[in-house]
Amino acid sequence: MANAGSMSVDGGEMMRDAEYSLKTPRSDANIDRQLARTLIAVGLGVAAAGLAGRYAFQLWKPLGQVFSETVRKMPSSAFSSYYKGGFEQKMSKREASLVLGISPVSTKAKVRDAHRKIMVLNHPDKGGSPYLAAKINEAKDLLDKESRR
Incomplete structure (x- = not known):
């Protein structure tokens, strides 16, 4: 008997789901429109990120040139914590x-x-x-x- 009761409860839930789906119709056209809007929003986001990246790279070129020129002007020993060169004949x-x-x-x-x-x-x-x-x-x-x- 317990099985019969649980079947009626499951059956009641199925009836409620069927009634809800009849009251709120969800057609394939609505789902397609919603999917299209989502895809358009994602596409616009990707395009915006690409344009921002392009702009950042254009700004980086001159800054990179200034940085590389500055590094070339600095002596190479400035980047090392070690003493370059050997020992002197008489220690100072x-x-x-x-x-x-x-x-x-x-x-x-x-x-x-x-x-x-x-x-x-x-x-x-x-x-x-x-x-x-x-x-x-x-x-x-x-x-x-x-x-x-």
């Missing part, structure tokens, strides 16, 4: 400060701390170069003599 105060990565007028404590950090990374016992370790030590000695306190 500037070169020593570049090796340790500190200011040329740093205190002895800063020189010591910078030397310790760099030597940990470049020590020959840890796979570093003996030549670089010697240059780091030379930079520390030079700045230690000339630094204050």
Whole structure:
């Protein structure tokens, strides 16, 4: 009996759906018009995006030329955080400060701390170069003599 009752409920829903579809007629012509309007709106949106993109590219050309000219005028070392060039025959105060990565007028404590950090990374016992370790030590000695306190 429970099955019979559930069938009548389903049947009642089907009747309500049929009555609703009779009261609100939806013809194929209405659906076609609505679809056509949607497609036209999408097409206009795509065309607007294309025109905006074209306009943006036209504006970008002169800006790109100005940017590329500016980049060409700048020295290539401006883009690198590394010191270009080799070591001088006799180390200068500037070169020593570049090796340790500190200011040329740093205190002895800063020189010591910078030397310790760099030597940990470049020590020959840890796979570093003996030549670089010697240059780091030379930079520390030079700045230690000339630094204050």
